[in-house]
Structures are given as structure tokens and as C-alpha cells.
Amino acid sequence: MTALTSVALAALPTERFRAVLDDAAYEDLLELRERARRLLAGRALWCVSSTATGGGVAEMLRSLLAYTRGAGVDSRWVVLEAEGAFFDVTKRLHNWLHESPAAGGALDAAARRTYEAVTEAGGRRLAELVQPGDVVLLHDPQTLGMAPQLRGRGVHVIWRSHIGVDDPGARAAAAWAFLRPYLRDVDACVFSRERFVWDGLEGMPVAIVPPSIDVFSPKNQEMSPETVRGILCAAGIVEGRGGPAAFEREDGTPARVDRRATVVRERPLREDDRYVTQVSRWDRLKDPIGVLEGFVSHAGETADAHLLLVGPDVAGVSDDPEGQAVLAEVVEARRALPRPARSRVHLATLPMDDPEENAATVNAIQRHAAVVVQKSLAEGFGLTVTEAAWKARPIVASGVGGIQDQVVDRVTGLLVDPTDLAAFGHAVSRLLLDRALARRLGEAARERVRERFLEPRHLRQWVDLIERLATTSPAPASAAASAARPPGAADRRPAGG
Numbered sequence: 001m002t003a004l005t006s007v008a009l010a011a012l013p014t015e016r017f018r019a020v021l022d023d024a025a026y027e028d029l030l031e032l033r034e035r036a037r038r039l040l041a042g043r044a045l046w047c048v049s050s051t052a053t054g055g056g057v058a059e060m061l062r063s064l065l066a067y068t069r070g071a072g073v074d075s076r077w078v079v080l081e082a083e084g085a086f087f088d089v090t091k092r093l094h095n096w097l098h099e100s101p102a103a104g105g106a107l108d109a110a111a112r113r114t115y116e117a118v119t120e121a122g123g124r125r126l127a128e129l130v131q132p133g134d135v136v137l138l139h140d141p142q143t144l145g146m147a148p149q150l151r152g153r154g155v156h157v158i159w160r161s162h163i164g165v166d167d168p169g170a171r172a173a174a175a176w177a178f179l180r181p182y183l184r185d186v187d188a189c190v191f192s193r194e195r196f197v198w199d200g201l202e203g204m205p206v207a208i209v210p211p212s213i214d215v216f217s218p219k220n221q222e223m224s225p226e227t228v229r230g231i232l233c234a235a236g237i238v239e240g241r242g243g244p245a246a247f248e249r250e251d252g253t254p255a256r257v258d259r260r261a262t263v264v265r266e267r268p269l270r271e272d273d274r275y276v277t278q279v280s281r282w283d284r285l286k287d288p289i290g291v292l293e294g295f296v297s298h299a300g301e302t303a304d305a306h307l308l309l310v311g312p313d314v315a316g317v318s319d320d321p322e323g324q325a326v327l328a329e330v331v332e333a334r335r336a337l338p339r340p341a342r343s344r345v346h347l348a349t350l351p352m353d354d355p356e357e358n359a360a361t362v363n364a365i366q367r368h369a370a371v372v373v374q375k376s377l378a379e380g381f382g383l384t385v386t387e388a389a390w391k392a393r394p395i396v397a398s399g400v401g402g403i404q405d406q407v408v409d410r411v412t413g414l415l416v417d418p419t420d421l422a423a424f425g426h427a428v429s430r431l432l433l434d435r436a437l438a439r440r441l442g443e444a445a446r447e448r449v450r451e452r453f454l455e456p457r458h459l460r461q462w463v464d465l466i467e468r469l470a471t472t473s474p475a476p477a478s479a480a481a482s483a484a485r486p487p488g489a490a491d492r493r494p495a496g497g
Contacts, residue, residue: 012216063250119149138158144186147185161190164195173199193208234260366393381402382397
């Protein structure tokens with residue numbers, strides 16, 4: 001069963017960025033708002049994804065589209081919903097695109113039938129809703145197969161890939177081959193970094209657009225130490241009553257954290273316990289077991305700290321069928337530890353009933369952490385790194401994917417080889433023991449986010465790309481990506497950067 005479900009969007013004022021931008025940057029933002037209004041007057045901007053909760057893409061879309069609505073653009077968000085077999089295939093694509101050893105299953109004719117049964121139905125439904133002149137942004141492999149159904153509707157179709165791998169091999173090439181036919185009906189492709197651009201996109205406009213965070217969202221808004229403690233206590237992460245567990249919703253209304261996390265632990269954390277945290281989906285590519293082993297073997301006892309691994313309630317993430325199995329593996333790995341080590345490792349799953357309440361809890365967890373880590377084996381961008389950097393937290397992260405674009409080693413954080421558990425643990429210990437270094441790296445990390453990864457830059461790149469496409473007709477069905485060329489080929493036309 002396939003459905004397109006509309007996601008309700010707020011309209012957020014661009015004026016709020018006055019608090020974080022200098023005068024010149026703020027004036028540029030106001031000019032950008034007027035340009036977007038003129039460019040998209042009478043047209044709709046559609047974003048299509050496979051989930052509205054449970055990941056960085058969904059969070060980013062919610063705020064970006066709210067700001068475009070606030071700027072006077074008719075922005076719409078629909079989610080492609082389907083049954084489990086479809087997401088089994090798209091998770092396989094996700095793993096293959098990341099060259100994951102746990103790729104699982106073949107991308108064969110049966111997989112294509114499953115994929116097209118959903119995407120064709122979703123594409124036909126969307127084709128009934130769009131109007132000539134509209135712009136459709138399809139996000140990630142789950143939605144790319146909708147593009148052929150939009151042919152002839154007079155709309156511009158952009159495919160936005162949030163994932164990739166530094167060194168693509170046979171698995172990634174096979175995933176590209178599976179998806180490439182649907183690019184015939186796409187007018188432009190957008191990737192997070194140059195190294196993620198596929199071979200074989202000759203003649204197609206390609207934009208490099210790194211993600212961004214909304215610093216006013218519940219996940220990133222400023223919080224007092226009293227509020228942080230109140231939220232951690234209300235969520236059951238830390239023992240005690242704390243202060244008010246209050247936060248502000250995206251629409252500016254007050255709210256409170258009431259729902260408690262499910263925590264696997266020997267005893268609750270106390271307010272004075274120092275902890276290291278990784279916040280991510282329960283995904284093998286995030287390597288939660290590697291984080292656990294690296295911390296226990298090389299960091300925890302030295303620095304008298306705890307490890308808090310945090311992820312969503314797996315029932316609340318509809319497009320990731322492996323989450324339950326990965327969480328079970330992490331629970332078992334923790335259970336197998338000797339009791340003294342096990343007492344320092346805490347596993348928390350956060351309820352997804354209210355995404356904004358979930359985000360506020362993550363905010364408090366990151367702000368209270370002594371060190372934030374992201375030891376991914378592969379990473380499209382790693383918004384959890386951006387979030388922690390904005391909070392001026394000291395960061396230890398893998399030198400992979402988009403993390404490398406965010407963390408300057410020994411300047412805004414510490415980068416490690418994700419397979420070197422000893423190096424990971426020693427880097428964590430170093431920041432736990434050297435508080436002056438940790439503070440210096442955290443402050444520099446926040447400034448890097450301010451300069452490079454806030455939403456005004458992101459919005460400008462999208463407006464620039466749409467403006468370029470507006471001067472051309474939507475691509476006919478024959479406008480395919482043709483002969484294979486390496487990334488960075490001379491005749492590729494970058495749109496943005």
C-alpha cells in the first residue's frame with residue numbers, strides 16, 4: 001500500500017536570524033527573501049521524503065520549509081509511505097551506497113519491482129497535485145523512482161542525495177546502476193560534498209550543498225543550565241528533580257518535556273557524573289558497539305566518566321527496518337561487559353511521540369555532555385556533529401564523509417580513524433582530562449558553524465539553483481545522464497558550492 005501524506009508546516013520569520021548574523025549577512029538574508037518571493041510567485045515548492053521524523057533529513061526539511069513559508073513561498077512537504085518490503089529494499093540501497101559490509105540482499109529484478117511498485121504509485125499521485133512551474137525536490141533513494149511519473153507536467157525536478165561514501169567501490173557502483181535510470185527525468189542533482197557525486201552525470205547540472213542546522217529549533221535553541229538539568233531529570237536520564245523542563249516549540253509556543261526515556265543501566269546518572277555521549281539512529285554505520293568497546297577499553301576508567309548511547313525509540317522510525325536488530329545487538333554487547341565496565345555504560349531510547357519534545361531532550365543531553373562523539377564508519381554529513389559544535393561541546397569524530405568538512409582536526413575537534421578503537425578512546429580521554437583544550441575546541445567549533453552551516457547559506461544555494469533552472473525548460477525524458485565521467489569532470493556545470 002502506497003500513500004502520500006502531507007506534513008503540516010509552520011511559517012517561521014527570517015527576522016529571527018538577526019540574533020546570530022552580522023549586519024551585512026542579515027541584509028543579504030532580507031534580499032534573498034525578496035528574491036525567493038519573486039522567483040516562486042504563483043508556484044509551489046514541493047519536498048518529498050520517506051519520513052517526517054527520526055533523522056537529520058526530516059529535521060532539516062521541517063525548519064528549511066518553515067522559513068521558506070515565512071518568506072512568502074508556497075512550500076509543501078509530502079511523505080511517501082509504504083509497507084516494509086519497500087523499506088527493506090531502500091535500506092539495502094542505503095547500505096550499498098555506503099559500501100557497508102552488512103549490505104544484505106541483492107539489488108535484483110525482484111528488488112526493482114518492489115521499488116517501482118511504490119515509487120510509481122507515489123509519483124502518479126504527486127503528478128495529480130503539481131502544477132506547471134512548480135519545483136519538486138525528491139530526497140534520497142527512496143523517492144528518486146517518482147521522477148518518471150512527473151515527466152510532462154511542466155515541473156522542474158531536483159534529486160537531493162544526502163548520502164555517499166568517500167571511496168565508492170563495487171557496492172556503490174551497483175546501487176548507482178540500480179538508480180541511474182530514474183535520473184533521466186531529473187533536471188539537476190544535489191549532493192552534500194564533491195566526493196559523493198556519482199560517476200556518469202555528464203551534462204547534468206550538479207550542485208554541492210552542505211546541510212545546515214536551525215539554531216532556534218528545540219534541538220539547538222539556547223538553554224540555561226537549570227533548564228538542561230530539569231529536562232534530563234524529567235526524561236529520566238539523570239537522577240533528581242531538577243528545574244523546569246521547559247522549551248520553546250518551533251512556532252514560539254511554550255512546551256515541557258514530560259515523556260521519559262527508556263534507559264538500560266545499572267544505576268541512574270547523577271547530576272555530577274561526567275558522561276560522553278553519541279546520539280544517533282540505531283544503525284551499524286554509526287558503530288555504537290565500536291563506541292562502547294573503544295570507551296570501555298581505552299577511556300572510561302582513566303577519566304572516571306560514563307558513556308551514554310542515545311537513539312530514538314525504534315518503533316518511531318518507519319523507514320529503518322534494521323533499527324530493532326541493531327539496538328538488540330548493542331544491548332547484548334553491554335550485557336556481556338564485566339560488571340564494573342557495564343556500570344559505566346547507559347543506553348537510552350527516546351520516545352518519538354512528539355518530535356519537538358524528543359529534540360529538546362537531545363539538546364539537553366548534548367549540552368550536559370563532557371564530550372560528544374560521532375564514531376561513524378561512513379557518514380553523509382553528520383548533523384549531530386554540527387549540533388554539538390553549535391553548543392560549543394568538545395567533539396571526537398571519525399574522519400569520514402561530511403564530518404571532515406565540519407571538524408578541523410585539533411582546531412575545532414579531534415578526528416580519528418573509525419576503525420582504531422584505541423585512538424578513539426585516547427582522544428576521548430584527552431578531552432575529558434584536559435578541560436582547557438576541550439573548552440578551546442568547543443568555542444572554535446561553534447564559530448565554524450556560525451560561518452558555514454547556518455540556514456541562510458543553505459537557503460541561498462537552493463534559491464540560486466532554482467533560479468538557474470527557471471531559465472530552462474524541464475528536462476525531457478531523453479535528458480539522461482550519459483557516459484561515465486569522474487567527479488569533477490570539466491564539462492559538469494556546478495550550481496552552487
